[in-house]
Amino acid sequence: MEKRTKLYEGKAKILYETDDPNLLIQYFKDAATAFNALKKGTIVNKGILNNQISSFIFQLLEREGVKTHYVQTLNEREMLVKRLKIFPLEVVVRNILAGSLAKKFNLEEGRTLPFPILEFYYKDDSLGDPLIIEDHIRAFGWAAPQELEQIKQMTLKVNQILSAFLLAKGILLVDFKLEFGAHQGEILLGDEFTPDGSRLWDAQTGEKMDKDRFRRDLGKVEEAYQEVCRRITG
Numbered sequence: 001m002e003k004r005t006k007l008y009e010g011k012a013k014i015l016y017e018t019d020d021p022n023l024l025i026q027y028f029k030d031a032a033t034a035f036n037a038l039k040k041g042t043i044v045n046k047g048i049l050n051n052q053i054s055s056f057i058f059q060l061l062e063r064e065g066v067k068t069h070y071v072q073t074l075n076e077r078e079m080l081v082k083r084l085k086i087f088p089l090e091v092v093v094r095n096i097l098a099g100s101l102a103k104k105f106n107l108e109e110g111r112t113l114p115f116p117i118l119e120f121y122y123k124d125d126s127l128g129d130p131l132i133i134e135d136h137i138r139a140f141g142w143a144a145p146q147e148l149e150q151i152k153q154m155t156l157k158v159n160q161i162l163s164a165f166l167l168a169k170g171i172l173l174v175d176f177k178l179e180f181g182a183h184q185g186e187i188l189l190g191d192e193f194t195p196d197g198s199r200l201w202d203a204q205t206g207e208k209m210d211k212d213r214f215r216r217d218l219g220k221v222e223e224a225y226q227e228v229c230r231r232i233t234g
């Protein structure tokens with residue numbers, strides 16, 4: 001697989017074209033940002049750990065019948081993925097109250113929600129990824145009604161699979177963000193599943209094992225990512 005020109009550079013990943021127009025190389029960086037890039041830093045070896053974690057999780061999801069963009073892990077920091085026409089949506093699932101939802105209603109983090117809450121954000125950094133409702137998605141054509149239905153079903157299935165898998169590894173899946181795209185007429189899960197885009201708490205101690213350690217200056221950031229990788233892949 002020949003790596004060609006850089007297609008897109010995001011805050012934590014780079015996408016490269018390949019000699020196959022249907023395939024891209026996704027490169028994981030160590031760079032870390034928070035609060036829409038107001039806070040910037042580096043988490044040493046994050047790219048290597050995130051590539052391993054995401055590769056493992058996407059293979060697991062594929063085995064469980066969830067279609068993803070994942071094709072193959074190429075090396076420490078790169079995976080081969082199918083080229084997607086990405087829906088401009090960030091799909092967030094919340095199982096336990098935390099983060100922006102706790103803040104919005106001035107509630108303490110940690111209560112288990114009565115059902116998984118699904119939220120949509122419009123993917124646009126210049127707008128700060130605003131929270132949107134399903135009617136906005138339909139009205140502005142960001143996804144067709146049947147596409148949105150499928151995205152919701154796939155998201156809930158991912159939540160079921162990963163909640164159970166992670167719990168068996170001693171990790172609570174508090175919340176996470178997914179992105180989807182279309183590839184040759186199919187909707188596939190895209191982007192990544194990593195501690196950058198999820199909240200993962202130790203099931204015994206409640207200790208945070210995700211990017212909140214960086215966002216909130218809790219220390220031991222690298223160690224947390226390493227431990228997540230060890231538990232997931234071990």
Ligand code: TMP
Pocket residue numbers: 092098099100101129175176177196197198199
């Ligand atoms: P939030 O509580 O800040 O809204 O975040 C909910 C989840 O979504 C959390 O696991 C982190 C993830 N997330 C991203 O991956 N990217 C983002 O831009 C935001 C705001 C959240």
Ligand code: ASP
Pocket residue numbers: 011033034035036037038196211
């Ligand atoms: N939104 C991401 C986060 O806080 C990164 C960023 O906003 O720069 O997790």
